[in-house]
Amino acid sequence: MDVVDIAVIGGGIAGASLxxxxxxxxxxxxxxxESQPGTHASGRSAALFSETYGNAVVRALSTGSRDFLRAPPEDFAGFALTRPRGAMHVGRPGQEETIRGLAETLAALVPSVREIGAADAVARVPVLQPQRVGGAVFEPEALDLDTNGMLQGSLRGLRRRGGEVRTGAEVTALAPLPGGGWRIETTAGAVEAGIVVNAAGAWADATAALAGVAPVGLVPKRRTAFLFDVPGHAVDGWPMVVDLDETFYIKPDAGKLLGSPADETPSPPCDAQPEEIDVAVAVDRIERATTLQIRRLSHRWAGLRSFVADKTPVLGFDPAAPGFFWCAGQGGYGFQTAPAMARLGAALLRGGPVPEDLARLGVTAAALSPARFQAGAPIATETHP
Ligand SMILES: Cc1cc2nc3c(=O)[nH]c(=O)nc-3n(C[C@H](O)[C@H](O)[C@H](O)COP(=O)(O)OP(=O)(O)OC[C@H]3O[C@@H](n4cnc5c(N)ncnc54)[C@H](O)[C@@H]3O)c2cc1C
Structure with a gap:
């Protein structure tokens, strides 16, 4: 029987970094x-960092992660985990007012965001159909993330500190021990832990159920993506293009373009697979908005982005189950918030306060606490910019 202080369930970016x-x-x-960490959502993302994305708590966690990602500690990665990318929210003719409004909203969050004209947008991404572009909101500071570097740096750092990564170890039962702590049955043997961390991604509510802990109402949502070649174009310097109504996006990825219909189809937790119809819809939208003809997809996939009702991640001890700690609901921003989530999670696990820099950004333990889902707690609403 293994006895540890903390057992973390889930080898995605959330569990590994915490x-x-x-x-x-x-x-x-x-x-x-699984036999490999990062098999599910963390192996399937679009790898973007944007400080305008998500609600106020998410944005603060992203800002609180930026310095770590730009200059990670030497023992984490000997190189930056970000690269300049930029993002452009492109509107059609007739959407000028919406473009202006979004530019003002986002510039209030990140001052370098600005409105650009149609000609400027087309000059940056020359495959855009000029007659379909009414203008754009340009976000120069959006970054590409090295998501594999983030995951591997976390796993390496854990091992260097004496921790262990056990793959092929599905948690099948969780029972509180009489003197405190948990007995954990896994397909690779039983473990006793003082604290259990639930970082099981789309399966976080299912994992809580194993322990008899009330769910937080997590909804996994499928998102589809694929890669395709763009013959005759050097795409690497292009910004990501998101259409203003968020019905598709394209993003350079190692010489190809990554496309997505930006779908959000609710799904049970599972090994998500792309649906033909979602791929076809995205191809059609991209072909209408650009001069591209997508002949062949080199790779297609889908992953689950898991949200609770207010779209803020869930981090902290469960109020009704001593020693049961949540790290879930990272939605579409699990990578860009991971360094701050890990620092905050570690502080809360030690019983300490919110790290000072995160507190200055407005992060509170209450905003992320699973206690907000208890009966009688005020009903939280989504707070998008
Ligand atoms: C298409 C797509 C695009 C995205 N784009 C971005 C982006 O641009 N930027 C960004 O920041 N984020 C993005 N995301 C979101 C990001 O990928 C997720 O927020 C993040 O990966 C979630 O990490 P996780 O560790 O919580 O989940 P996961 O990576 O799913 O990890 C959970 C792990 O728990 C394991 N597990 C579950 N149950 C058990 C059990 N009983 N026993 C043992 N193990 C268990 C699973 O096998 C899994 O490996 C995107 C996601 C998708 C799908």
Missing amino acids: ARAVADGRRVLLLER
């Missing part, structure tokens, strides 16, 4: 069902 952050001076075991 496990590393809390491993100093603690015995930490990371349990992952």
Whole structure:
């Protein structure tokens, strides 16, 4: 029987980064069902960092992650985990007022965001159909993320601190121990842990159910993506293009373009697969908005972005289950918030306060706490910019 201080369930970016952050001076075991960490959402993202994305709490967590990602500690990665990319929200003729409004809203969050004219937008991404462009909101500071570098740096850092990563270890039962802590049954043997961290991604509510803990109402939503070649164009310097109504996006990815219909189809937790219809819809939208003819897809996939009702992640001890800690609901921003989520999670696991820099950005433990889902708690609403 293994006995550890903290067992983290889930070897995606959420579990791996929090496990590393809390491993100093603690015995930490990371349990992952699959044979490889990062098999699910964390192996399927679009790898963008944008400080205008998400609600106020999410944006603060992203800003609180930026310095780490730009200049990670030497033992994490010996290189920057970001690269300049830029993002452009492109509107059609007739949408000028919406473009102006969005530019003002986003510039209030990140001052470098600005409205640009149609000709400027087409000059930046020459495959855009000029007659379909009425203008755009340009976000120069959006960044590409090295998501594999983030995951591997977290796992390496955990091992360097004496922690263990156990793959092929599906948690099948969780029972509180009489003196405190948890007994965890896994397909790779039983473990006892003082604290269980639930970082099971789309399966976080299912994992809570194993422990008899009330769900937080997580809704996994499928998002489809694919890669295609763009013959005759050097796409690497193009910004990401998101259409103003968010019905598709394209983003350079290692010499190809990544396309997505920006779908959000509710799904049970599963190994998400792309549906033909979602791929076809995206191809059609991209072909209408550009001069591109997409002949062949080199790769297609889907992943689950899991949200709770207010779209703020869930981080903290469950109020009704001692020693049960949530790290879930990272939605479409799990990578760009991971460094701050890990630091905050480690502080809360140690019983400490919110780290000062995050508190200055307006992050409170209450905003992320699972206590907000308890009966009688005020009903939270989504707060998008
Ligand atoms: C198409 C797409 C585009 C995205 N684009 C971006 C982006 O541009 N920027 C960004 O920041 N984010 C993006 N995201 C979101 C980001 O990928 C997620 O927020 C993040 O990966 C969630 O990480 P996680 O560790 O919570 O989940 P996961 O990576 O799914 O990890 C959870 C792990 O828990 C394991 N597990 C579950 N149950 C058990 C159990 N009982 N026992 C053991 N292990 C278990 C699973 O096998 C899984 O590996 C995107 C997501 C998708 C799908």
